[in-house]
Amino acid sequence: xxxxxxxxxxxxxxxxxxxxxxxxxxxxxxxxxxxxxxxxxxxxxxxxxxxxxxxxxxxxxxxxxxxxxxxxxxxxxxxxxxxxxxxxxxxxxxxxxxxxxxxxxxxxxxxxxxxxxxxxxxxxxxxxxxxxxxxxxxxxxxxxxxxxxxxxxxxxxxxxxxxxxxxxxxxxxxxxxxxxxxxxxxxxxxxxxxxxxxxxxxxxxxxxxxxxxxxxxxxxxxxxxxxxxxxxxxxxxxxxxxxxxxxxxxxxxxxxxxxxxxxxxxxxxxxxxxxxxxxxxxxxxxxxxxxxxxxxxxxxxxxxxxxxxxxxxxxxxxxxxxxxxxxxxxxxxxxxxxxxxxxxxxxxxxxxxxxxxxxxxxxxxxxxxxxxxxxxxxxxxxxxxxxxxxxxxxxxxxxxxxxxxxxxxxxxxxxxxxxxxxxxxxxxxxxxxxxxxxxxxxxxxxxxxxxxxxxxxxxxxxxxxxxxxxxxxxxxxxxxxxxxxxxxxxxxxxxxxxxxxxxxxxxxxxxxxxxxxxxxxxxxxxxxxxxxxxxxxxxxxxxxxxxxxxxxxxxxxxxxxxxxxxxxxxxxxxxxxxxx
Amino acid sequence: xxxxxxxxxxxxxxxxxxxxxxxxxxxxxxxxxxxxxxxxxxxxxxxxxxxxxxxxxxxxxxxxxxxxxxxxxxxxxxxxxxxxxxxxxxxxxxxxxxxxxxxxxxxxxxxxxxxxxxxxxxxxxxxxxxxxxxxxxxxxxxxxxxxxxxxxxxxxxxxxxxxxxxxxxxxxxxxxxxxxxxxxxxxxxx
Numbered sequence: 001x002x003x004x005x006x007x008x009x010x011x012x013x014x015x016x017x018x019x020x021x022x023x024x025x026x027x028x029x030x031x032x033x034x035x036x037x038x039x040x041x042x043x044x045x046x047x048x049x050x051x052x053x054x055x056x057x058x059x060x061x062x063x064x065x066x067x068x069x070x071x072x073x074x075x076x077x078x079x080x081x082x083x084x085x086x087x088x089x090x091x092x093x094x095x096x097x098x099x100x101x102x103x104x105x106x107x108x109x110x111x112x113x114x115x116x117x118x119x120x121x122x123x124x125x126x127x128x129x130x131x132x133x134x135x136x137x138x139x140x141x142x143x144x145x146x147x148x149x150x151x152x153x154x155x156x157x158x159x160x161x162x163x164x165x166x167x168x169x170x171x172x173x174x175x176x177x178x179x180x181x182x183x184x185x186x187x188x189x190x191x192x193x194x195x196x197x198x199x200x201x202x203x204x205x206x207x208x209x210x211x212x213x214x215x216x217x218x219x220x221x222x223x224x225x226x227x228x229x230x231x232x233x234x235x236x237x238x239x240x241x242x243x244x245x246x247x248x249x250x251x252x253x254x255x256x257x258x259x260x261x262x263x264x265x266x267x268x269x270x271x272x273x274x275x276x277x278x279x280x281x282x283x284x285x286x287x288x289x290x291x292x293x294x295x296x297x298x299x300x301x302x303x304x305x306x307x308x309x310x311x312x313x314x315x316x317x318x319x320x321x322x323x324x325x326x327x328x329x330x331x332x333x334x335x336x337x338x339x340x341x342x343x344x345x346x347x348x349x350x351x352x353x354x355x356x357x358x359x360x361x362x363x364x365x366x367x368x369x370x371x372x373x374x375x376x377x378x379x380x381x382x383x384x385x386x387x388x389x390x391x392x393x394x395x396x397x398x399x400x401x402x403x404x405x406x407x408x409x410x411x412x413x414x415x416x417x418x419x420x421x422x423x424x425x426x427x428x429x430x431x432x433x434x435x436x437x438x439x440x441x442x443x444x445x446x447x448x449x450x451x452x453x454x455x456x457x458x459x460x461x462x463x464x465x466x467x468x469x470x471x472x473x474x475x476x477x478x479x480x481x482x483x484x485x486x487x488x489x490x491x492x493x494x495x496x497x498x499x500x501x502x503x504x505x506x507x508x509x510x511x512x513x514x515x516x517x518x519x520x521x522x523x524x525x526x527x528x529x530x531x532x533x534x535x536x537x538x539x540x541x542x543x544x545x546x547x548x549x550x551x552x553x554x555x556x557x558x559x560x561x562x563x564x565x566x567x568x569x570x571x572x573x574x575x576x577x578x579x580x
Numbered sequence: 581x582x583x584x585x586x587x588x589x590x591x592x593x594x595x596x597x598x599x600x601x602x603x604x605x606x607x608x609x610x611x612x613x614x615x616x617x618x619x620x621x622x623x624x625x626x627x628x629x630x631x632x633x634x635x636x637x638x639x640x641x642x643x644x645x646x647x648x649x650x651x652x653x654x655x656x657x658x659x660x661x662x663x664x665x666x667x668x669x670x671x672x673x674x675x676x677x678x679x680x681x682x683x684x685x686x687x688x689x690x691x692x693x694x695x696x697x698x699x700x701x702x703x704x705x706x707x708x709x710x711x712x713x714x715x716x717x718x719x720x721x722x723x724x725x726x727x728x729x730x731x732x733x734x735x736x737x738x739x740x741x742x743x744x745x746x747x748x749x750x751x752x753x754x755x756x757x758x759x760x761x762x763x764x765x766x767x768x769x770x
Contacts, residue, residue: 180597180601181601184597219613231691233625247691
């Protein structure tokens with residue numbers, strides 16, 4: 001059997017690690033870049049907490065800087081860290097290995113995707129160095145204020161932000177084409193769709209959503225660039241700015257909001273669905289138990305993906321709309337709770353009477369379930385128009401979305417990194433440091449965001465630079481804010497433990513062997529670990545079962561790999577498996 | 581055997597699916613702008629552009645490019661048909677640029693009226709996608725010169741061109757034929 005890839009394996013340093021077309025290298029490039037830019041966003045969040053916790057103590061954080069920190073923190077975290085890391089990092093690394101392919105279907109396009117992503121990051125970081133600094137329009141970039149003088153970074157900052165977003169979307173589309181095509185066309189023999197690990201399902205559906213949702217952001221970015229640079233009035237109404245009537249007239253800021261949130265809400269699930277998938281696989285593997293209700297889990301992912309396209313206007317209740325629209329969007333929003341709750345129940349039922357190993361990845365997975373439930377529950381408050389109105393501009397919303405799409409996905413990412421690190425490097429990450437990292441991050445996240453719910457109900461407005469002279473905010477709120485800031489600084493500092501662990505273990509970690517977690521799914525069944533170029537040696541693997549055959553009665557080992565031909569166990573689809 | 585089908589370059593089926601996914605993404609992209617067009621056209625300052633005769637000729641060149649590629653894909657004098665397709669596509673792009681010039685000299689500036697802005701935006705976006713298609717066409721020509729088999733590549737190229745033709749016809753109808761009020765009804769009102 002010819003094995004052409006092996007002869008073409010790149011040999012020089014440059015083709016191997018820099019201009020690489022190997023999905024594994026591209027995944028690592030994506031991951032490292034995303035983590036680097038995420039660190040910037042982490043520092044920005046700490047700076048803004050310094051201002052809120054200890055107002056006026058740090059003179060260099062003036063109001064303009066504060067808004068720039070807020071904006072860049074939000075945009076970097078959502079797009080350049082979470083989206084890039086889940087799809088570009090995990091998607092790239094895991095899809096070919098989990099479906100049994102030698103690489104992505106279009107490797108050159110895949111390489112191009114990374115370099116475009118890097119370019120987007122560089123352009124975005126460049127905005128810190130232009131006159132006026134980065135944009136401070138808030139991560140939603142609402143016009144008209146986003147491009148008018150008076151908003152920090154309304155010159156070069158906003159232009160670079162919009163250009164960077166457009167480049168990112170091109171990069172994400174290139175990657176997305178690959179992920180979808182690879183999952184649908186390059187699966188190995190026996191790997192049916194209903195034998196895919198839920199990680200692949202989550203990434204697949206998230207990718208399809210990204211492909212369909214990002215164009216809306218692209219369009220709004222390009223149209224806003226027209227408004228800014230060419231003086232068109234797509235979004236810009238007639239406006240008097242700084243005492244001067246501008247040439248704009250008739251544009252619709254609400255139109256921008258619709259376009260933005262038509263992207264923005266699916267975006268929440270673009271980062272949530274891969275997290276769902278990863279957490280499902282971690283829980284099943286580390287509880288040594290098959291995932292409960294596999295088919296239901298797949299359908300829940302698909303249904304959430306579809307529903308998330310018809311809920312966007314719940315971000316716009318306070319912008320005003322026909323009450324029937326509000327009714328419609330509140331209903332669709334609350335309906336999402338059903339498939340989501342199914343997933344949570346299935347995770348719990350997978351854990352139920354499982355042989356739970358509290359490894360670091362498992363801790364993060366369970367932590368995810370906890371934070372996601374908390375964040376999801378507050379979503380029920382905010383999905384309702386009548387309760388959203390008073391809460392919308394308060395810290396309650398900050399607490400909600402940070403729990404549900406900040407902390408939760410990042411916990412899933414950490415869990416995933418600790419879990420697949422031995423696959424990537426052949427070494428284990430340090431367990432003690434990992435547990436320290438988990439507990440500080442997990443408990444610290446609650447310390448940060450739980451009190452914010454109270455501040456929100458108290459009516460403390462979000463986005464404000466300072467809270468002087470608001471009679472309804474009691475002094476105790478300030479103490480709580482100081483506490484939150486201290487917690488945020490501690491959690492921020494402890495991420496260095498993770499980085500240290502990540503870097504050090506690559507060279508000094510304990511050798512992991514080929515399958516340290518005793519995982520059944522295909523990516524752990526490669527002939528070499530870490531896998532070589534082409535992944536599978538001379539012959540592609542053949543798959544005979546689903547990836548969740550753990551603790552199968554009668555089997556010798558406590559798991560049956562997907563490549564096992566044993567008559568025991570088998571797919572979720574086979575009812576009444578007879579056990580000898 | 582799977583090993584053979586997974587060897588590079590990507591199998592026909594994968595390339596076909598990849599193109600379909602790309603077409604879906606581009607469709608959504610244009611539909612988003614058309615939706616925005618429908619919403620924005622419901623304002624008092626909206627003044628529709630006159631259709632230039634040149635745009636009709638441009639439509640014809642794009643149609644000819646599509647036909648030539650279809651001919652190339654079905655093996656009729658492939659080399660000549662391919663070259664002709666490239667030529668027609670270039671003619672289309674040049675024609676569009678001239679149309680921009682004509683619009684500008686007639687006083688329809690990009691910021692003059694939202695209808696003008698949408699005209700430049702939509703034609704510009706479409707032009708960029710034609711340009712992308714020309715790059716694919718250029719790569720195809722290079723591979724043909726190297727003596728590689730370009731049967732499936734030509735077929736994909738032809739499909740993409742038919743799609744671009746459809747998009748252009750849709751844009752032309754939206755910009756010049758369908759009354760804004762009808763479009764607003766189709767798109768669900770603003």
